[in-house]
Amino acid sequence: MFTKHFSGQLASYIDGELAQRKVQQAELHLGQCARCRTECEQVRYGMAVLEHLPLVEAPEGAWASIEAAFQQSRSRTTATTGRWRLAFAATVVLVLAGVAYWAGVHQSGMRWEIVRLAGSPIVGAKQIREAGRVGAGEWIETDSRSRAAVKVGEIGSVEVGPNTRVRVVAMRPDEHRLALLRGEIRARIYAPPRLFFVDTASGTAVDLGCEYELKTDEDGFGMLRVTKGWVSFQWKGLESLVPAGASCRTRPHVGPGIPYFDDASENLKQALESFAFEKGGNETLSIVLTESRARDTLTLWHLLSRVEVGDRERVYDRIAALTPVPDGVSREQALKLNPETLKRWKEELSWTW
Amino acid sequence: MLRLGITVFTVAALVLAAGFTFTIGSPVASQDYQAKAAAFVFRTEGCAEPAKAQISGTAEGLVKGARRSVVLKVTAMTKPGVYAVYQNWPPEGEWVVNLKGTCTDASAGAIVPIGPKGFIRESSKFFQRPATNAEIETSLRALAKGGNK
Amino acid sequence: MINLSDREISAEIIASCRLGDRDAFRALYDVYKDRVYSISLYFFHGDQAMATDVSQQVFLKLMTSIGQFRGDAEFSTWLYRLVVNACMDAVRHSKSEAIISDRFRMEAFAGTGSQEEDYARAEMANSVRAAVSALPPKFRIAVLLRYFEDLSYEQMAEALHCSMGTVASRLSRGHKILAERLKGLISAKK
Numbered sequence: 306m307f308t309k310h311f312s313g314q315l316a317s318y319i320d321g322e323l324a325q326r327k328v329q330q331a332e333l334h335l336g337q338c339a340r341c342r343t344e345c346e347q348v349r350y351g352m353a354v355l356e357h358l359p360l361v362e363a364p365e366g367a368w369a370s371i372e373a374a375f376q377q378s379r380s381r382t383t384a385t386t387g388r389w390r391l392a393f394a395a396t397v398v399l400v401l402a403g404v405a406y407w408a409g410v411h412q413s414g415m416r417w418e419i420v421r422l423a424g425s426p427i428v429g430a431k432q433i434r435e436a437g438r439v440g441a442g443e444w445i446e447t448d449s450r451s452r453a454a455v456k457v458g459e460i461g462s463v464e465v466g467p468n469t470r471v472r473v474v475a476m477r478p479d480e481h482r483l484a485l486l487r488g489e490i491r492a493r494i495y496a497p498p499r500l501f502f503v504d505t506a507s508g509t510a511v512d513l514g515c516e517y518e519l520k521t522d523e524d525g526f527g528m529l530r531v532t533k534g535w536v537s538f539q540w541k542g543l544e545s546l547v548p549a550g551a552s553c554r555t556r557p558h559v560g561p562g563i564p565y566f567d568d569a570s571e572n573l574k575q576a577l578e579s580f581a582f583e584k585g586g587n588e589t590l591s592i593v594l595t596e597s598r599a600r601d602t603l604t605l606w607h608l609l610s611r612v613e614v615g616d617r618e619r620v621y622d623r624i625a626a627l628t629p630v631p632d633g634v635s636r637e638q639a640l641k642l643n644p645e646t647l648k649r650w651k652e653e654l655s656w657t658w
Numbered sequence: 659m660l661r662l663g664i665t666v667f668t669v670a671a672l673v674l675a676a677g678f679t680f681t682i683g684s685p686v687a688s689q690d691y692q693a694k695a696a697a698f699v700f701r702t703e704g705c706a707e708p709a710k711a712q713i714s715g716t717a718e719g720l721v722k723g724a725r726r727s728v729v730l731k732v733t734a735m736t737k738p739g740v741y742a743v744y745q746n747w748p749p750e751g752e753w754v755v756n757l758k759g760t761c762t763d764a765s766a767g768a769i770v771p772i773g774p775k776g777f778i779r780e781s782s783k784f785f786q787r788p789a790t791n792a793e794i795e796t797s798l799r800a801l802a803k804g805g806n807k
Numbered sequence: 808m809i810n811l812s813d814r815e816i817s818a819e820i821i822a823s824c825r826l827g828d829r830d831a832f833r834a835l836y837d838v839y840k841d842r843v844y845s846i847s848l849y850f851f852h853g854d855q856a857m858a859t860d861v862s863q864q865v866f867l868k869l870m871t872s873i874g875q876f877r878g879d880a881e882f883s884t885w886l887y888r889l890v891v892n893a894c895m896d897a898v899r900h901s902k903s904e905a906i907i908s909d910r911f912r913m914e915a916f917a918g919t920g921s922q923e924e925d926y927a928r929a930e931m932a933n934s935v936r937a938a939v940s941a942l943p944p945k946f947r948i949a950v951l952l953r954y955f956e957d958l959s960y961e962q963m964a965e966a967l968h969c970s971m972g973t974v975a976s977r978l979s980r981g982h983k984i985l986a987e988r989l990k991g992l993i994s995a996k997k
Contacts, residue, residue, distance in 0.1 A: 316978035320953075322960040322971070344983060351982025354989050355954045357931045358939070363844035364859055365728045368836055369746040371866045372829070378871060420822040436822075454826050462826040493828060498691045514691025534694035535686045548686035550776075656683040656701070695829075749837075 310334075310341050315348045415476050416440040417456055424451025426465065439473055446470045447488070457481050460496035465489075474504065489520040493533075507555035508540030515549070525557030530567070545607060546651075548658055556582055563607045566658070570596045577604065581611070590616055594623045602627055602654045610642050617642075624650075628657055677786055678704040678711075678764035680757055682777065688742060690735040696742035697755070698770065698777040699735065705761035708739025712760045715743070717772075718794050720802055721751030730755065745772075752801045758788045769797045821882060824873045832870055839883075840866075843890055846951045850894045852940040861893045868893070887956060887966040891948055898944050938988040946981030953978055 311331060317323050318331050335342050416438035425432045427446045428439045439445060439455060445465055447453060453465045455473075458481050465471060469488025475481065483490070484504040493516045494501045501512035506525025510517070515534030521527035529538055535548040540560030547553045547564045554562040562581040565574055576592035590612065597605055605624045612620055617640050630636075631653040638646040682700045685693040693699050705711050715730035728747045735742055747753050755777075757768040767785040771778040781800070783793065823831035843865055848858035868889050876885050939947060952963055960971045967974060 312983075313972070313976035313979050315975075316982060317960060317971075317975035320960070320978075322975065344979075347986035348979055348982045351985035351989075352954075354935050354938075354985060355950070357928075357935045358849065358954065359845075359932060360841050360955070361845045361848055363840040363862060364855070365726070365748055366731070366746045367840070367844075367859060367863060368833060369731050369744060371836070371863050371870070374863065374867050375870050378867070418826065420826065422819055422822060454822060454828075456826040462823070462828055493830075495827070495829070514694040516694075533685075534691065549684060652689060655687040655689070656681055658684055658686055 310338065310344075312341065312344050315341070315345050316352075319345070319349055319352065415458075417458065417473065417476065419445065419453055419455045422452040422454055422464070424448060424467075426451045426453035441473050441476045444470060444472045457492075457494070457501060460500055461492065461494035463493075464491040466491070485519060485521055487521055487523045489518060491518045492516065505555065506557045508538050508543075508560045511537040511539060513537055517547075521555070525555075527555040529553045529555060529561075546603075548603065548655070551603060551658075554578065554582070563604055563611060565604045566600055569598075569601055569604070572596045573601065573604070587616075590619070594619060597623060597627065599627045599657045603658050606647075606651055606654055609639070610647070624654070628654065678702065678759070678761045678766045679784055679786060680759065680766050680768045682768065682770055682779065682782060684776070685742065688735045688740050689737065690740070690742075692733070693735060693742040695744065696733075697745045697772065699740060699742045700757065700768070700770075701737075701741070702739045702759060702761065702766065704764070705739065707761070710761070711739065713741060713757070714759075715755060715757040717745075717747035717753050718756050718798060719747055719751045719753040720798050721748065726751070730757075752798060754794060754797045754801060756789055756794055769794060771797055771801045773801075821873075821876065824870075825876075835869070836866055839886060842955045843886075846890060846948075846955050847894060849936060849939050849951055850944075850947055851897070853936060857897065861890075861897055864893050865889045881962060883956065884958065884962040884965050887952060887958065887962075888968075891952070891966050891968070894948055895944065934989060935985075938985050941988065942981055942984060946977050946984065949974060949977040950981040950985070 311318075311334065314323065314327075314331070318328065323331060335345060417440075418436065419426070419428060419433060419439045420436045421433045424447065427433070427444075428437055429443045431437070433453065445453060445455065447465055447467050447469045449467050451467060455463045455465065457463055458476065458478070460481060463483065466489035469490065470486040471488065471490060472484045472486070473482075474484050479500065480502065481500055482502040482504065486506075490503065492501065492503070492512065494512045494514065496512075496514075498513040499511060503510040503519055505519070505521045505527055507521070507527055510519055510529060513535050515531055515536050517529060517531040517533075517536050519527065519529050529536060529547055530552040531547045531549050533549050535546060538545045538547060538553055538555060538561040540555075543560040545553050545561035545564050550568070551564045551566045553564040556562065559582060563577055565577055573593055573596035576589040576596070580589040580593060590608075593604065593608065602624050605620055605627075609617060609620050609624075621636060621639055624630075625636075631650065634646055634650045634653070639650060679702075680700050681703055682698055685696045685699055687701075688696075688699040702708050702711050702713070713732055715732055717728040717730055719726040719728070726747075731744045731746045733742045733744065734740070743755060743757075753772045755768075755770040755772065757766075757770065759766045765787050767788040768782060769789050770782045778801075781797070783789070783797065785793075820831050820834060824835060840862070844858055844862045847861040847865075848855065851857040851861070865886070869886060876882065939950065942950065949963065949967060952958065952966060958966065960974045963974045964971045967977075969977075
């Protein structure tokens with residue numbers, strides 16, 4: 306019973322935060338106490354005037370500053386941690402040389418954080434409830450209703466889609482490697498290039514600073530789609546460079562197909578599929594050349610080194626018709642597939658991709 | 659006399675046409691992984707010392723009918739004369755990027771509309787001078803009407 | 808790009824943030840940025856530079872210490888604890904607390920009505936802002952937190968590092984002071 310004034314609890318009474326028993330006591334008291342009634346009205350009024358205080362939009366550009374500050378703080382932490390690790394490693398080497406060498410080289414105690422996004426993902430033989438850890442050599446498996454997210458060291462993350470089986474192969478500072486047996490992963494990597502790799506039956510995706518989706522089935526037939534940055538897909542010396550907005554099919558024993566932009570014409574994509582994987586002949590090549598736009602020089606540049614010698618001129622001429630051939634790229638050297646010439650041409654063509 | 663004047667003007671225009679300009683591209687064109695998250699990249703052409711070019715820009719927008727302007731975040735890439743533009747304007751509304759550059763006595767400008775899938779190359783405009791306000795407004799209105807998408 | 812409707816903060820978004828997902832952080836930022844900025848702005852007497860600085864500190868702290876969020880409390884409670892800490896720390900370190908910024912542009916309150924209506928609205932808002940500015944810091948932060956974010960008293964107690972009784976007391980006294988200072992404001996403008 307509120308026999309005393311309850312000024313200090315007026316706000317909780319108005320906001321409905323008082324226990325029911327106390328509410329009844331409060332109402333009884335308010336019925337009898339003019340002072341508390343007046344104060345109650347004052348508190349209500351004070352709450353009401355705040356309705357005239359508008360929500361103010363945060364300044365534009367603030368997010369960019371926050372991100373920049375975050376990047377800086379990470380660099381400082383990495384530098385500081387690096388210096389401490391060096392000092393610690395040096396000390397351990399003096400005292401326990403063998404153990405320090407093992408720890409520095411193998412890092413077999415390292416595990417990556419994995420978080421359940423849906424269903425019941427499994428690491429090794431163990432189901433993850435909310436979060437867990439995964440180590441080198443362990444499998445991550447999801448069923449049709451499960452998904453998980455893995456923090457890849459300090460360089461990014463990988464989302465593991467449903468019906469996926471993927472193994473963590475290596476967890477070294479200079480090599481973060483997965484092996485995708487089947488299913489789908491989506492990688493977001495923030496590190497410098499060539500630190501993150503995904504092996505499949507049809508080749509290896511090498512991160513060059515990117516975000517991408519990689520799918521493969523049990524037979525090794527796959528698809529790489531890049532949403533940010535670019536990825537190199539490699540198999541036995543054959544390489545396809547896939548930038549953002551482009552995709553590339555992959556096949557076992559064949560490796561990466563020829564990349565194409567997702568907004569290329571359907572005719573071009575179908576002809577390319579036929580040409581790259583079904584030994585399509587002149588007709589399919591003609592369709593690819595006819596359907597290509599300036600942007601499709603991504604596809605044509607890759608085609609140059611994949612067509613028969615006799616067809617190279619046709620591909621060269623089509624690229625030259627779509628965009629001016631830059632200085633330093635001679636027809637003769639391009640048709641000979643001179644690496645420096647092709648590299649120079651690719652750098653220039655990429656301004657149209 | 660008139661013909662001489664026209665001839666001189668034409669020759670001068672042709673000479674100027676080969677001067678200081680911008681070229682835009684998607685991040686892959688920079689050959690620099692740091693540009694991965696950029697809205698687009700651009701390079702200067704026709705500048706004897708690209709590293710000394712003065713570059714600036716703004717994002718010009720129409721948000722719920724109100725005109726907005728945001729100073730652009732432009733970052734130089736490893737290769738001289740190549741820059742990345744990172745989105746620091748709000749996701750809502752219609753936006754074009756207005757680029758300006760000077761290289762000794764020459765100037766360049768560009769208006770690059772931004773669509774839902776990124777920069778719209780086909781609707782981008784390039785000048786050998788800064789873009790005018792009228793040109794910016796025209797691009798914005800066209801974008802708002804969906805003409806640039 | 809993740810687009811979230813207001814309040815649609817799922818465990819998935821938090822999990823993605825914990826894994827360093829930039830898009831997830833950006834999504835969180837977009838949901839909370841205006842409220843965090845507004846609380847900071849009114850707490851610091853309309854000082855936009857200060858409010859920007861504090862807001863950025865809050866989100867930077869969020870990004871660097873998201874791993875400490877255990878998920879045993881509401882995310883918003885945890886976030887607003889960061890806001891309270893940032894505001895109160897800044898007050899403790901600032902040389903003068905009592906400066907009322909007169910640079911707070913009335914444009915911030917401009918609406919889509921007539922010029923006269925906009926002026927009246929802006930004037931009223933400025934009066935309320937000034938009255939809030941004059942509250943003692945502990946009352947000010949409690950009042951702003953309650954107004955801009957619909958936290959329960961239990962959540963506010965956690966954000967403010969005090970008991971629910973103290974939350975009630977600060978809110979009661981804070982609003983009463985506002986009422987005394989702004990007597991007649993609403994009826995006068997009607």
